[in-house]
Amino acid sequence: MKLSDIKSSEAELQDYYAQLRSQHITPAWIGGGITREPKSKAVPWVWHWRDLRPQAMRAAQLVGTEQAERRVLRLTNPELPGLSASNTMVANIQIVMPGEVARAHRHSGSALRLIIEGKGGYTVVNGARLSMAPGDLVLTPNWTWHDHANDTDGPMMWLDGLDTPLVRMLEAGFYEEYHKETQTIVEGAGSPFVKYGEGGLRPVWEAQPATRYSPLWHYPMFQARAALERLAADRSGGPLDGIILEYTNPVTGGPAMPTIACYIQMLRAGERTQAHRSVCCTNYHVIEGRGYSIVGGTRLDWEDKDVFTVPTWTFREHVNDSDRPAFLFSFTDAPVMRALDLYREEAKAG
Ligand SMILES: [Fe+2]
Numbered sequence: 533m534k535l536s537d538i539k540s541s542e543a544e545l546q547d548y549y550a551q552l553r554s555q556h557i558t559p560a561w562i563g564g565g566i567t568r569e570p571k572s573k574a575v576p577w578v579w580h581w582r583d584l585r586p587q588a589m590r591a592a593q594l595v596g597t598e599q600a601e602r603r604v605l606r607l608t609n610p611e612l613p614g615l616s617a618s619n620t621m622v623a624n625i626q627i628v629m630p631g632e633v634a635r636a637h638r639h640s641g642s643a644l645r646l647i648i649e650g651k652g653g654y655t656v657v658n659g660a661r662l663s664m665a666p667g668d669l670v671l672t673p674n675w676t677w678h679d680h681a682n683d684t685d686g687p688m689m690w691l692d693g694l695d696t697p698l699v700r701m702l703e704a705g706f707y708e709e710y711h712k713e714t715q716t717i718v719e720g721a722g723s724p725f726v727k728y729g730e731g732g733l734r735p736v737w738e739a740q741p742a743t744r745y746s747p748l749w750h751y752p753m754f755q756a757r758a759a760l761e762r763l764a765a766d767r768s769g770g771p772l773d774g775i776i777l778e779y780t781n782p783v784t785g786g787p788a789m790p791t792i793a794c795y796i797q798m799l800r801a802g803e804r805t806q807a808h809r810s811v812c813c814t815n816y817h818v819i820e821g822r823g824y825s826i827v828g829g830t831r832l833d834w835e836d837k838d839v840f841t842v843p844t845w846t847f848r849e850h851v852n853d854s855d856r857p858a859f860l861f862s863f864t865d866a867p868v869m870r871a872l873d874l875y876r877e878e879a880k881a882g
Contacts, residue, residue, distance in 0.1 A: 570811060572843035574609045574619055576827035581648075581837035588627040588689055597632050604692060607839055617841045618813035620698040620865045621792065625839075627689045628653060628682040636679035636710030641696040642745065642789045643678075645670040646817050646861050647753075648837050650688035655680050657749045659718035662725075664688065667753025667819045669779055669796075669861070673745035673789050675706075679714045691817050691839060693863045695791040725750045728782045745789045746781035753819070757859070760798040764857070772808045772879060773797055773850075787867040795862045799823060799852035807849040810877035812866040814842040821858020825850045847880050 552559060584605065591603055605625045607617040617623035626645075628634055636656070645655065647664045654663045658676050670690075672678035682688040699705045727735050728748035741747050760775055769775040776797035779788045787793040799805070799821065807826070816825075822835040828846040842848045852858045869875035 570845040572619060572813070572846065573611050573613075574617075574813065574841065574843040575611045576830045576832060576840070576842060576846065577609055577617070578832040578834055578838055578840040579607050579617075581835075581839075584625050584839070585649075585689070585837075588625050589687065592627050592629045592687065597628070597634055601637070602634055602692075603627055607841075609841060614697055614700075616697045617815050617839070618697075619844065620695060620701075620813055620868070621815060621863065622692070622694050622696055623815040623817075623839055623841065624692040624694075625689060626680075626692050627687055628680050629687055630682055630685050632682055633714055634680040635713045636677050636715045637708060638675050638677045638710070639707040640674055640705055641694050641699045642674045642791055643672045643692060643694045644788070644792060644794060644863060645672070646691040646693070646819075648689045648691060648817075650682065650684055650686055652684040653680065653682040653688035656715045656717060657724075659715055660724055660749065661717045662723075662750040664690070665753065667757070667859070667861075669751040669753075669756075669788075669794060671746060671749045671788055673743070673749075674791075676749075677710055677715055679710070681714065691861075693792065693815060695789075695865065698791060698865065698868065723750075724748050725752070729755070731782070734782055741783060744781075744784075744786075746779075746783075748782050751779050751788075751794075756796045760796065760859070764798060764800060772806050774799060774803055774805050789867070790871070791865060791868050793864050793866045795864075797860050797862070799850055799858040799860065801852060801855050801857060803850075803852050805850045807847045807880035808877060809845050809847045809880075810864075810866065811844055811875050812864040812869050813844045814848075814862050814864045816840050816842070817861045819859040819861050821852060821856060821860070822854040823850065823852040823858050849880075 606615050607623045608615050609617050647666050647668045651665045654661050655670050657678050662670050763775045779794040818834045818838045820836050824833045827842050827848045832840045
């Protein structure tokens, strides 16, 4: 047995290819080559809050919530065709003004909110009212009803993270409007945080949820901050990302949602993390702090409330060169990669 050595004329080949084209068939040996490792179309990018906030306020002057299902600015990676920050996940900014509601709907894409500005507005998820404060993480997972309301006297703004590019690619998207503008809040149903918010303690009388997403839809910042500060005082932390915590599903210990994992990390003053990369795209939000990240050789300077993106299989390292701690929220599609046995990670040698 050996490799064959057939020689054809260019004219013969071109004639054959033309026939194939007319039959909507493509020979796999021309065109796309073999990829030895992932090379994202997306590029490392940072969106600064100093640019985002005025544009969100302008949107609130120009567009009403009657007109827009959601008043959202999509952060658009310059090299991606699909108007998203990263390949599989969007990172958007949403604004709800005092007295406004964003009406109830549900969709098969899963979403998270990381509250940036405003305290006391709320999201209703399947009838449960979740109040929102800066740094809080609120989940509206796959096919849960959700609406937002701002009963405060200032704007409410948050980061929206969704898996919609992935769901669209899979052609698995469903969407439904609620039969009225806002959900009725289910009194006495119990807050998910009261039931599940105590970390290692799970209410035994609650049936195991049939869904894979976390039943704890609200992860307040005060709790995450306290945990990070305890770990910092204990000088804990791993080699790659320092002190980083995952928001878990309290029933399974797994990721918050089947398609999106969420993390919060604390970079101590002067800390520099080790460069590493993984097969997942990651979007970061700077809850507070100032520093920079080297992402695929590009320096991204960031400060309070900025958003930046790290494409898949791209080395990143974070530097807090300020004199105060920095808190970074991040979300990734790692659960998808793990579910499909595609996940890899490595530290940069040297
Ligand atoms: Fe939604």
